[in-house]
Amino acid sequence: MTVQDVRAFNRFYTGVIGALDHGRHLYAPYTLTESRVLYELAQVPHLDAADLRTLLGLDAGYLSRILNRFEEAGLIERGPSESDPRRRRVRLTAPGREAAGLLDERARDTVGALLDTVAPADRPRLAEAMRTIRNLLGEGRARCGEAELREPAPGDLGWIVQRNAALHAAEYGWNAGYEALVARIVADFAEDHDPHRERVWIAEQDGRPVGCVMCVRDDAPGTARLRLLLVEPGARGHGIGDRLVRAVIDFARGAGYRDVALWTVDVLSSARRLYQRHGFVLVAEKPHRSFGKDLIGQDWRLDLREPGA
Incomplete structure (x- = not known):
């Protein structure tokens, strides 16, 4: 494999993602990064802001601005962490979960439409290929602690x-x-x-x-x-x-x-x-x-x- 192979795949995959969102406004009224924050918060009852920053690889100031906007919009609540009072715990409010649910529903429908173009017999092979890429490129990330x-x-x-x-x-x-x-x-x-x-x-x-x-x-x-x-x-x-x-x-x-x-x-x-x-x-x-x-x-x-x- 060469650098050119990776870049060619990246161009292809970026095109696929762009086509998925073409005219669909998947993330509206949020940016892609804001949508990622909502998605991660929807997976657990609450999450420390520091862990969320590490999970998404975001700059502390950038994440803080996103969380401030979310709090002003009534999408999240923040309070002291149960494990460390110096850390801030973040959780979605009911409106926040509703917003995350809407984004998730849009994503499911769009990806479902994409998968409809793949023959059923080929889908397990596609899923295995995706898992292989994640595993090979994700094994060295330091943020993954021992489970x-x-x-x-x-x-x-x-x-x-x-x-x-x-x-x-x-x-x-x-x-x-x-x-x-x-x-x-x-x-x-x-x-x-x-x-x-x-x-x-x-x-x-x-x-x-x-x-x-x-x-x-x-x-x-x-x-x-x-x-x-x-x-x-x-x-x-x-x-x-x-x-x-x-x-x-x-x-x-x-x-x-x-x-x-x-x-x-x-x-x-x-x-x-x-x-x-x-x-x-x-x-x-x-x-x-x-x-x-x-x-x-x-x-x-x-x-x-x-x-x-």
Whole structure:
């Protein structure tokens, strides 16, 4: 690869982005940078201004002016950080979330129209190519700290539903049927679960959630079920998915389960490779139509018992 290759791709991609916004006014009445600030604030309940500046790579004075305008417009509220009173915490108000939601809806519709021009069979390859570029060019960024796994805090279960729905819609075109399924799974866990036998992990990086997974009891006695594994696109390629799956396996083994089961679909190729690395075996698959798509459902299983047990 040469410098000219990168510049040629940059010109092409810039043209694609320009075409997406042609006559659509995607970011109006905000600038692109202001839209990025709104988007990041909409992903979490609140964010320290210093972390937001690092996340977006913005000059402190430039970000401060943006936040001042947002505060004057009633889009954000600022207060002392819970972790350090010297830092300022920023969160969206109801009007701010409404504005961020409108921008997100415009972006989804526009990108959806672009993806409609790509043959369904080519979309997984396109998504994998995009992930490869992000991972290779993003691995060396110093701002990415080590992710930690923790129990969910208030609001995190809602984040699991929202991010699962948004990411699978953006990356695979799944409809609201998937969001409804995720919401039922999360609600069932929130309303009634045994903390000694069931658990949720949130992967947190630089103060914001970037991944999740659940371990719940299966209907079959002695079987745990891995559910809702997710890693944010910008955090992929750093081993977070491996750590989340390993957390489920170690917890299930310690809780006395005999095996771990999971259900996935064939288009989630990266997740399937991850499960295989941890020893899961494909035991059944069946075509079906779900979430507005024709898919092949797959059942995978990991035996936790020692050989000969």
